[in-house]
Amino acid sequence: MPEDQFQYKSIGVIRTPFESPEGMPIQPVGADAADGTVEIDEAYADGLRDLSGFSHCILLYHFHAAADTASLEVEPFLDDEKRGVFATRAPQRPNRIGLSVVEIDSVTEHEVNVRGIDVVDGTPLLDIKPFVPEFDVPNDTATGWIDATESAIKSKQADNRFL
Amino acid sequence: MPEDQFQYKSIGVIRTPFESPEGMPIQPVGADAADGTVEIDEAYADGLRDLSGFSHCILLYHFHAAADTASLEVEPFLDDEKRGVFATRAPQRPNRIGLSVVEIDSVTEHEVNVRGIDVVDGTPLLDIKPFVPEFDVPNDTATGWIDATESAIKSKQADNRFL
Numbered sequence: 540m541p542e543d544q545f546q547y548k549s550i551g552v553i554r555t556p557f558e559s560p561e562g563m564p565i566q567p568v569g570a571d572a573a574d575g576t577v578e579i580d581e582a583y584a585d586g587l588r589d590l591s592g593f594s595h596c597i598l599l600y601h602f603h604a605a606a607d608t609a610s611l612e613v614e615p616f617l618d619d620e621k622r623g624v625f626a627t628r629a630p631q632r633p634n635r636i637g638l639s640v641v642e643i644d645s646v647t648e649h650e651v652n653v654r655g656i657d658v659v660d661g662t663p664l665l666d667i668k669p670f671v672p673e674f675d676v677p678n679d680t681a682t683g684w685i686d687a688t689e690s691a692i693k694s695k696q697a698d699n700r701f702l
Numbered sequence: 703m704p705e706d707q708f709q710y711k712s713i714g715v716i717r718t719p720f721e722s723p724e725g726m727p728i729q730p731v732g733a734d735a736a737d738g739t740v741e742i743d744e745a746y747a748d749g750l751r752d753l754s755g756f757s758h759c760i761l762l763y764h765f766h767a768a769a770d771t772a773s774l775e776v777e778p779f780l781d782d783e784k785r786g787v788f789a790t791r792a793p794q795r796p797n798r799i800g801l802s803v804v805e806i807d808s809v810t811e812h813e814v815n816v817r818g819i820d821v822v823d824g825t826p827l828l829d830i831k832p833f834v835p836e837f838d839v840p841n842d843t844a845t846g847w848i849d850a851t852e853s854a855i856k857s858k859q860a861d862n863r864f865l
Contacts, residue, residue, distance in 0.1 A: 546707055548707050548797065586787040588789065590846070593844060623751030626751065626755070626756065626832050627832065628831055628834070638760065638831060640838050666788075670840065677758045677803055680756075682835070
């Protein structure tokens with residue numbers, strides 16, 4: 540493999556009520572009611588130890604349901620104008636890695652039950668990281684073109700533009 | 703490639719003052735003073751449009767300087783006990799994807815100048831996502847074994863345990 544390419548493997552699968560990207564909530568804040576289950580492959584289950592002490596975790600996953608075309612300019616769900624892809628969370632990215640911060644409900648031997656999940660059922664899992672506000676929450680943020688209040692994001696749903 | 707494997711490519715490189723993991727700050731909060739530059743490959747530069755409106759971004763990168771062995775139980779920098787790897791931010795993960803939230807200082811044609819960077823110079827970049835508090839900041843967080851105040855994290859530096 541060339542030095543600038545990296546091969547990652549699925550370490551589990553994310554189970555959710557969402558069968559397709561259409562109608563899915565946009566980001567966990569829009570999905571307060573949606574529970575999901577992160578199923579870890581047996582081989583990686585030991586890595587879940589100590590996770591239950593955290594209230595939230597960061598899921599990294601592969602956007603498997605998005606069309607296999609990368610675009611550098613996309614029209615995000617929250618806007619009608621094209622934006623540079625690195626200024627959006629759209630799935631059509633050069634590397635189709637998705638990220639969601641979710642609430643941990645419980646951790647079993649090889650499952651993490653989560654709240655506020657916003658991915659398609661069957662999404663391949665790449666990583667779980669504990670959410671640590673000291674690392675992950677900066678002060679004084681500004682959010683450019685996303686002039687969306689929490690309620691606006693909550694009321695928006697995904698459509699088929701990335702299918 | 704098997705269906706459960708995914709190939710990603712470097713889309714740029716992160717330039718920092720840190721030549722090796724040893725002595726590096728732990729996570730951006732410990733690296734207030736460290737400036738860095740995210741250099742995007744020419745082919746992806748158009749994707750940076752609109753990013754300058756955001757105060758912070760999430761960098762995803764490949765932990766290239768960590769030893770090539772995954773372990774499901776690791777002794778994190780902030781602790782002396784072994785913890786499940788998914789309850790830590792250690793680089794020795796089944797998929798060696800790193801994540802840092804950094805402050806955006808300026809965006810040029812194919813560079814993002816950032817503050818508070820905590821990765822080794824030459825780290826391959828996988829993705830840039832805008833940081834959006836409505837998506838990325840949950841309420842009421844608990845952080846399990848990480849009983850570390852901001853000042854404790856600030857005073858800790860990486861050692862060679864993951865080399």
